[in-house]
Amino acid sequence: MLGVPTPHTPVPWFWTHQYGTNIQAAGNPQGPGTLTVEGDLEALDFTALLHHEDRLTGVVCAGRAREFKALRTRLDTT
Numbered sequence: 001m002l003g004v005p006t007p008h009t010p011v012p013w014f015w016t017h018q019y020g021t022n023i024q025a026a027g028n029p030q031g032p033g034t035l036t037v038e039g040d041l042e043a044l045d046f047t048a049l050l051h052h053e054d055r056l057t058g059v060v061c062a063g064r065a066r067e068f069k070a071l072r073t074r075l076d077t078t
Contacts, residue, residue, distance in 0.1 A: 011075050024068045027058035027075040039064070047071070 013026035021044040032052055039046030039062075047067055050058035056075055061068035 011072065013072060021063055022065050023060070023062045024065065024072075025058070025060040026068070026072045027056070033057055 011026055012028075013024065015022065015024040017023075023044075027050070033050045034052075036049045036051070037046055038049075043063075045063040046061070047064055048058075048060040049056060049071070056071070059068065059071045059075065061071070
């Protein structure tokens with residue numbers, strides 16, 4: 001707005017397909033915060049969310065591609 005360029009910092013993310021399961025991670029899932037897991041870890045059907053100071057800072061999903069896509073847009077990496 002003032003003519004000063006603002007650098008774009010993309011949210012880091014990756015995906016892999018291992019033994020028939022799609023695994024995706026974004027943000028900083030190793031940082032400090034509170035980890036919440038929804039689903040079944042053993043069945044590789046889960047969503048893990050990392051919150052730091054009430055901000056979503058990391059997400060890891062296994063077998064939940066559609067859910068991951070929505071959560072990735074909500075990440076706060078500031």
